[in-house]
Amino acid sequence: MESFGFGRELRLLTPSHYSRIFNEPVRAATNCFTLLAKANDLSNPRLGLTVAKKRVKKACDRNRIKRLARESFRLSQHKLDNIDIVLMVKNGCELQDNAELTKQLNKMWLKLNERCKPGAPKPAPFKKRPRNQKNNKSKLNKPSPTR
RNA sequence: UGAGUUGGCCAGAUGAUCGCUGCCUGAUAUGAAAAUUAUCAGGGGGAGGAAAGUCCGGGCUCCACAGGGCAGGGUGCCAGCUAACGGCUGGGAGGCGUGAGCCUACGACAAGUGCAGCAGAGAGAAGACCGCCGAUGGCUGCUUUCGAGUAGAACAGGUAAGGCUGAAAGGGUGCGGUAAGAGCGCACCGGACCACUGGUAACAGUUGGUUGCAGGGUAAACUCCACCCGGAGCAAGACCAAAUAGGGUUCCUAAUGGCGUGGCCCACGUUGGAACCGGGUAGGUUGCUUGAGCCUUAGAGCGAUUUAAGGCCUAGACGAAUGAUUAUCCUUUUCUUAGGAAAAGAACAGAACCCGGCUUAUACGGCUGACUCACUAA
């Protein structure tokens, strides 16, 4: 019997966990989310959430999005291999209703899992957008010394 | 019945499945034991009326048990409540409303200083531009009994009735009075001061007396008066563990110095101090929820509030829990002859140390107490 719990071992807990994934991740995106992923050494997948105040203004909307993401991840965790995922939010996400967001998320988990498999070919986005990668790096290097 | 005024309460309900979190109980593992940690099972908890804005006030913590002075800031009719307040309650005054009621930063410009563009004659113990008068003094003419009389002009001058300007022009109306006028005099109205009476007081008065009458506005202008305020904030602060180091170099000197101290000075406390270089960690525990706490009953008070007795424990997360799906009821809307069917479950919005207020946001919102006005009936 598989358990569908969502304990602490399924989450990213410290800043160091996050910064590891921000460094050269596998990417995927919809009109609401941006997901970053990377394989880890554990036997289970892990999830981290980043919902910036800049993107979603109201606290209750931020909470709603995070809850939906956790719920969706929890139910589909056994379809995933040992990868770490960080979910980021884009503008306008709070306008979508619950059913729509859940639908999008369920798709994305599986898509990311495919891309992270060791046999899979190196994903194309890297070659296509070297500029994005640079921007991403410089953004991430800045906050790290303050932490 | 309609129209309104004002206060209080609620923030969909119940169940199923899958989850999160911390508390209690039990089991297993590590261990000599206590204890701790990890996992599992069960039980019973788990967002708001504003949790928001951070506009005020406190508790709590550190700096000194928060002391004196200056600077700075706040409040501002009176009395009370309170831990405290810029809050609340009651009262006064003024304004609005037929009324129930509602609103008001409502101390002092007669302590002093400042400001008021343009316009206007004049803007502060005002002023003569037009106007009115020209009594009085002079001028000119006429008459003359040589004392003066009379007419005219408007030179000196008088005048704040009327006009003009402006946001604002130094009590109002009427009569008398005058050369014309004027609180110049009188009557009434209004005001000021003193006394008396009522009231704790603000203040009030068909009360009595004095006074022709304040020297206009502005203090959300400086200021004065009264009262209040030390500073910083849980990212406060305390502890444990780990890593590196128990350092090196230079300078100042012994201290009327440095630091604490965050506007300045005094005072106080503490101490050798400062700069640079090197190394390198930022993990956990605690603060953290029993509190100016909530409910009921009784007493005091017009009331805010308070006293006593009994009962209750009611979120404590930390990359951050409090959720998702679904069924029924209920409510609303739409469709249908009806039965019924479909859709939606709302608005504002999410604890982060905790309280008391204020302000702002709120649905087709719902329930309820008291009161006012209008109409009708008895």
Added chain:
RNA sequence: GGAGAGAUGGCAGAGUGGUCGAAUGCACCGGUCUUGAAAACCGGCAUGGGUUUAUAGCCCAUCUAGGGUUCAAAUCCCUAUCUCUCCG
């Protein structure tokens, strides 16, 4: 969570309560100059509403929004909204 600063024309940015719809610069528009352009010089230039057949002119409102004080508010006071900065 806490502390603080700000909001003025298309953009930047001055503005002691009074002749302020608001200096100045950039941008933009028109003109002079040039074969043409640049530079330079000269002039203009916020938005909405009303009046008018229409333009010009005139009047009213607007300095983030709503109230208040004052004869008079971009300026002073209160409330709200938005933006930015700092504190590990």
